[in-house]
Amino acid sequence: MPDAETPTPTALITGASRGLGAAIARELAPTHHLLLGARTAEALSGIAAELPGNTPWPVQLTDYEALARACAPIERLDVLVHNAGVADLGTIAESSVQQWRNTLEANIIAVSELTRLLLPALRAAGGHVVLINSGAGLRVNPGWGVYAASKFALRAFGDALRLEEPELRVTSIHPGRTDTDMQRDIVAGEGREYRPGEFLTASTVARTVRTAIETPRDAHPTEIVLRPIARDTE
Ligand SMILES: NC(=O)c1ccc[n+]([C@@H]2O[C@H](COP(=O)([O-])OP(=O)(O)OC[C@H]3O[C@@H](n4cnc5c(N)ncnc54)[C@H](OP(=O)(O)O)[C@@H]3O)[C@@H](O)[C@H]2O)c1
Numbered sequence: 001m002p003d004a005e006t007p008t009p010t011a012l013i014t015g016a017s018r019g020l021g022a023a024i025a026r027e028l029a030p031t032h033h034l035l036l037g038a039r040t041a042e043a044l045s046g047i048a049a050e051l052p053g054n055t056p057w058p059v060q061l062t063d064y065e066a067l068a069r070a071c072a073p074i075e076r077l078d079v080l081v082h083n084a085g086v087a088d089l090g091t092i093a094e095s096s097v098q099q100w101r102n103t104l105e106a107n108i109i110a111v112s113e114l115t116r117l118l119l120p121a122l123r124a125a126g127g128h129v130v131l132i133n134s135g136a137g138l139r140v141n142p143g144w145g146v147y148a149a150s151k152f153a154l155r156a157f158g159d160a161l162r163l164e165e166p167e168l169r170v171t172s173i174h175p176g177r178t179d180t181d182m183q184r185d186i187v188a189g190e191g192r193e194y195r196p197g198e199f200l201t202a203s204t205v206a207r208t209v210r211t212a213i214e215t216p217r218d219a220h221p222t223e224i225v226l227r228p229i230a231r232d233t234e
Contacts, residue, residue, distance in 0.1 A: 034054035086106045089186060
């Protein structure tokens, strides 16, 4: 908890409207002032009401003019959690140029541009960049090529940023399958029954974000990998 003398640190979380991003917002709310990202103010109304006193930050991350406008007022940023992402699965044979473009745009190009715009604010705070990656950023399964390519790129981005900005900390978190809307869509696409107990909980992944940012400053948590332990497959 911040003491009375230390100003409350600020954290920007993209994709905070639901799923992992909302869980990360709930986890950080007791200790941080939050900028809550999602595409629209409407999408953010639930989490903003749940976590009053924080700031909704609605912006389409792939609209780079809007993104620059939204970033302009941010002068100091302690934590930037890149959580927003899309998963559009299918084999290479079934893939389309549009699918590649949409996936790479959301999962890596927008991440890079948002980071670039916020570098002065992050440098001012000696900030921490957290990249919500995936098991698919470490290994590829059939049908996951497009998504995995975007997450491998995200890992390379994090590795480069860590070397280029030594005053910042950059952590890639690689969760396995996690119980969210995205996972429900993936399981529906696989034609399987959805059993939440097979997956990580979003709150566990969120706790790991806190662990990363609270790691004492003599250490740089570079990569954290989480895999689910099946709890309840009934
Ligand atoms: N679920 C899993 O099994 C799993 C496992 C490993 C890693 N991950 C990663 O974890 C992250 C979050 O996943 P999730 O499961 O919580 O996903 P989700 O339930 O589909 O939520 C995605 C979030 O991203 C936001 N978003 C997507 N595209 C955006 C854009 N162009 N501009 C602004 N916001 C955008 C959405 O905002 P709106 O509400 O406005 O649509 C939403 O808040 C992703 O990076 C995903 O790849 C997920």
